[in-house]
Amino acid sequence: MLKELDPLLHSQLRLAIVSLLVGVKEAEFTYLKEQTNATAGNLSVQIQKLKEAGYIEIEKKFKDNYPQTICKITTTGIKAFEQYVEVIQNYLKPKK
Amino acid sequence: MLKELDPLLHSQLRLAIVSLLVGVKEAEFTYLKEQTNATAGNLSVQIQKLKEAGYIEIEKKFKDNYPQTICKITTTGIKAFEQYVEVIQNYLKPKK
DNA sequence: TTATTATGGTTTATAAAATAAACTACTTTA
DNA sequence: TAAAGTAGTTTATTTTATAAACCATAATAA
Numbered sequence: 001m002l003k004e005l006d007p008l009l010h011s012q013l014r015l016a017i018v019s020l021l022v023g024v025k026e027a028e029f030t031y032l033k034e035q036t037n038a039t040a041g042n043l044s045v046q047i048q049k050l051k052e053a054g055y056i057e058i059e060k061k062f063k064d065n066y067p068q069t070i071c072k073i074t075t076t077g078i079k080a081f082e083q084y085v086e087v088i089q090n091y092l093k094p095k096k
Numbered sequence: 097m098l099k100e101l102d103p104l105l106h107s108q109l110r111l112a113i114v115s116l117l118v119g120v121k122e123a124e125f126t127y128l129k130e131q132t133n134a135t136a137g138n139l140s141v142q143i144q145k146l147k148e149a150g151y152i153e154i155e156k157k158f159k160d161n162y163p164q165t166i167c168k169i170t171t172t173g174i175k176a177f178e179q180y181v182e183v184i185q186n187y188l189k190p191k192k
Numbered sequence: 193t194t195a196t197t198a199t200g201g202t203t204t205a206t207a208a209a210a211t212a213a214a215c216t217a218c219t220t221t222a
Numbered sequence: 223t224a225a226a227g228t229a230g231t232t233t234a235t236t237t238t239a240t241a242a243a244c245c246a247t248a249a250t251a252a
Binding site for chain 1: 208209211213217219
């Protein structure tokens with residue numbers, strides 16, 4: 001009946017990050033921070049976890065002398081997200 | 097943009113419990129345990145939290161000499177669930 | 193009739209997660 | 223050149239989730 005929810009995605013912040021990335025395909029650290037209202041520290045930790053899971057890629061470079069961190073969703077990440085959406089729908093539409 | 101997800105419902109087990117209760121209006125502890133595959137300890141803790149939040153009511157009685165714990169959703173619980181569903185939909189349908 | 197196992201839980205301890213606070217490194221501005 | 227700002231990371235603390243241990247009673251078996 002009710003399947004497991006991918007614990008990596010069942011976290012408000014990580015779900016928001018992935019949701020944003022699925023939409024735009026690429027985003028800066030600062031953009032994600034603004035959009036999610038997360039603290040930098042929390043965001044830093046969570047994108048690392050998503051990277052370790054292979055759900056996103058992180059590229060570090062410099063822009064106008066400042067460090068810049070770019071995040072992109074991977075195909076693995078997209079699949080995991082789609083799967084998560086499917087599974088959680090069963091929790092959201094209880095059968096009468 | 098992305099609203100907060102009610103932390104009381106953004107928990108796999110508590111969400112499953114509430115989802116089940118919204119469907120049936122009343123359920124036994126053992127039924128919830130079976131349906132969710134939770135351990136009794138975890139289930140016991142989580143229904144207490146839902147009760148403290150006013151999302152469910154817990155009634156304890158005896159049935160065939162054995163203790164029996166019945167859980168029912170409250171109107172507060174139904175509203176919280178509906179609100180949660182609305183909010184999380186925004187995470188699940190990323191805007192292109 | 194007294195161990196033994198089963199039922200239906202609760203309480204306590206441990207592991208894992210999320211979050212915040214502190215820190216690093218460098219840049220810009222006053 | 224000191225202070226403040228940018229863009230993060232690391233570490234510490236708090237909160238959650240989970241598991242393990244426990245409790246009380248009932249049914250069953252020896």
